[in-house]
Amino acid sequence: xxxxxRALAAMKFKTVDRIPTMYRGVIPFSKRLMDxxxxxxxxxxxxxxxxxxxxxxxxxxxxxxxxPRQYFSNFFPKYIGPELDYLDQAYFCTMEIKAQIxxxxxxxYSYLVYASNPLSEYDDPEKVDGFLTKRINFFDYKxxxxxxxxxxxxxxxxxxxxxxxxxxxxxxxxxxxxIISIGDVMNYPFILCSYLRGMDNFLLDMVGNxxxxxxxxxxxxxxLLEFNRRLLNExxxxxxxxxxxxxxxxxxxxxxxxxxxxxxxxxxxxxIISMAKSKGLIFSWHCxxxxxxxxxxxxxAGIDVFDVVQTSAKDMEIEKFHKRFGKxxxxxxxxxVQKLLIDKKPKxxxxxxxxxxxxxxxxxxxxIGPSHEILPETPIxxxxxxxxxx
Numbered sequence: 013x014x015x016x017x018r019a020l021a022a023m024k025f026k027t028v029d030r031i032p033t034m035y036r037g038v039i040p041f042s043k044r045l046m047d048x049x050x051x052x053x054x055x056x057x058x059x060x061x062x063x064x065x066x067x068x069x070x071x072x073x074x075x076x077x078x079x080p081r082q083y084f085s086n087f088f089p090k091y092i093g094p095e096l097d098y099l100d101q102a103y104f105c106t107m108e109i110k111a112q113i114x115x116x117x118x119x120x121y122s123y124l125v126y127a128s129n130p131l132s133e134y135d136d137p138e139k140v141d142g143f144l145t146k147r148i149n150f151f152d153y154k155x156x157x158x159x160x161x162x163x164x165x166x167x168x169x170x171x172x173x174x175x176x177x178x179x180x181x182x183x184x185x186x187x188x189x190x191i192i193s194i195g196d197v198m199n200y201p202f203i204l205c206s207y208l209r210g211m212d213n214f215l216l217d218m219v220g221n222x223x224x225x226x227x228x229x230x231x232x233x234x235x236l237l238e239f240n241r242r243l244l245n246e247x248x249x250x251x252x253x254x255x256x257x258x259x260x261x262x263x264x265x266x267x268x269x270x271x272x273x274x275x276x277x278x279x280x281x282x283x284i285i286s287m288a289k290s291k292g293l294i295f296s297w298h299c300x301x302x303x304x305x306x307x308x309x310x311x312x313a314g315i316d317v318f319d320v321v322q323t324s325a326k327d328m329e330i331e332k333f334h335k336r337f338g339k340x341x342x343x344x345x346x347x348x349v350q351k352l353l354i355d356k357k358p359k360x361x362x363x364x365x366x367x368x369x370x371x372x373x374x375x376x377x378x379x380i381g382p383s384h385e386i387l388p389e390t391p392i393x394x395x396x397x398x399x400x401x402x
Contacts, residue, residue: 014188015074020252023294023317023342025376031369032379033399034075034344035068036083037386040119042067048392061160061178065189072399074189077344078385080255080296080319081196085184086159087249088197089239093150100124101159103197106150109207119388129210137227143208144235151239153246156181156194181249192251193296195288198239199256201280202267204232218272225276233280240284244291253296253317254288261301263325270305278309285314296344300384302326304336311340320383321346330364334371342376345383347398353382353390358397365401 013021018032037045039060047054049070052063064076064084076083091099091106100111104126111124134140158179177183184190205228206214217225244254258277260267288295296317297310302325307318318341323330330346346368347353352361365380372378386395 016188016191016252019074019191019379020294022376022379023253023296025342028374028376030402031372031374032074033072033402034077034379034381035071035073036076036078036382036384037390037395038119038121038388040121040388041386041390044388045071045392045395058172058175058178061175068189071396072402073381075191075379075381077319077381079196079257080253080298080317080344081159081193082191082253082255084158084160084179085190086193086196086255087156087181087247087251088159088194089151089153089243089247090155090157091150092152093147101197102200104204104207106147107144107204107208116388121388126207129208129213131208131228132210132213134209134224137223140224140227140231142231144231145238148235148238148242151242153242154248156243156247156249159196185250191253192249193253193255194243194247194249194251194293195240195255196257198236199284200258201229201232201236201277202258202260204236205229208232215268218268218276229276233277236280237283237287240287244287244293251293254291254293255296255298256284257298257319259298259300260306261299261303261325263301263322265302265326266305270309273306274309278313281310282313289314300325302328304328307337307341311337315341317342317344317379319344322348322350322383324348324350324352324383330368330371338372338377342378343372344379345381346378347380347382349382349384349386349390353386353394356394358393358400361394361397362401365398369401 013029018028021028022032042060046052046067051066052059068076096105099105108130109126110128111126113122114125115122160179161176184192209228285295294316296319297315298319300320300322304327321333321343322328368380
């Protein structure tokens with residue numbers, strides 16, 4: 013089987029020649045791993061895109077994913093709205109949710125922290141109407157751009173001509189290695205509500221300021237559904253997977269009751285999943301934490317792939333997860349990045365992989381890899397142990 017055939021078969025619970033594997037790591041770790049394996053020039057400004065397939069081949073991984081999407085072959089609508097100072101890769105800035113850059117000098121690693129909540133001071137639910145929906149024409153749904161370069165406003169490689177060629181749709185569409193995904197933006201209803209209103213405010217709204225909560229949820233979901241309806245109907249990208257995420261859980265439990273999830277957000281997910289699957293797309297959903305109370309609802313709604321499987325979260329041990337959900341949704345991840353990959357030894361990682369292989373077998377339903385992006389301080393030998401187990 014080709015890498016693509018193997019991964020797609022697993023997502024569809026079809027027999028595989030071996031369980032497919034995936035890799036994902038933050039840029040500082042990925043560069044350190046490439047240096048260790050003597051792949052490419054460490055000073056190359058496009059080291060990762062130029063050599064990412066060499067890295068996958070060297071360690072023995074099939075895919076490079078990030079959350080529910082394919083890291084290098086994910087596309088979403090180009091932003092064509094009013095000029096902004098910057099564009100973040102989740103498009104939150106297009107909704108007046110501003111961010112600030114945080115920098116970890118030790119690892120030469122930068123990331124965004126979202127620092128404003130434009131609806132935090134609203135006291136009249138009627139004022140929420142139109143806040144997002146007036147922006148629906150800020151995006152070119154026919155012209156989808158690679159998430160790594162977008163429209164020249166953000167992305168680590170946006171000013172490099174060679175990177176543009178590497179990231180073009182043409183470079184992926186006939187590949188036996190690459191799965192193409194669309195989405196990953198404008199499909200996070202709870203997170204968007206909480207970023208617009210402020211997390212504490214919105215959680216309180218859901219139980220004590222019902223009219224405001226309903227106004228925000230209705231505005232968010234109306235906008236997200238129309239955004240995705242246009243994307244799915246107008247895109248020229250022939251994708252394999254539709255990617256979505258919404259972090260509704262902590263490591264202990266859901267961040268709010270399953271009753272509230274069912275009331276406020278499940279109707280949206282049923283609609284968006286139906287829309288994506290009507291186009292023949294596999295639906296991949298990402299959520300960190302203890303998702304035991306919400307995942308059955310999402311499986312019933314029709315998701316195909318569940319991304320993360322955070323086994324370090326409460327009651328999320330891999331044996332328990334397999335017993336509850338192993339026959340109902342394909343997993344993508346399951347090798348814990350918080351404790352297992354950082355604190356344990358290579359033999360422990362190989363034992364964990366062996367356990368997962370024995371649980372799932374060759375009947376599909378599993379793609380094994382890090383549960384999230386590998387952290388900078390992770391021992392390289394522990395990561396290599398994942399793939400040595402195959």
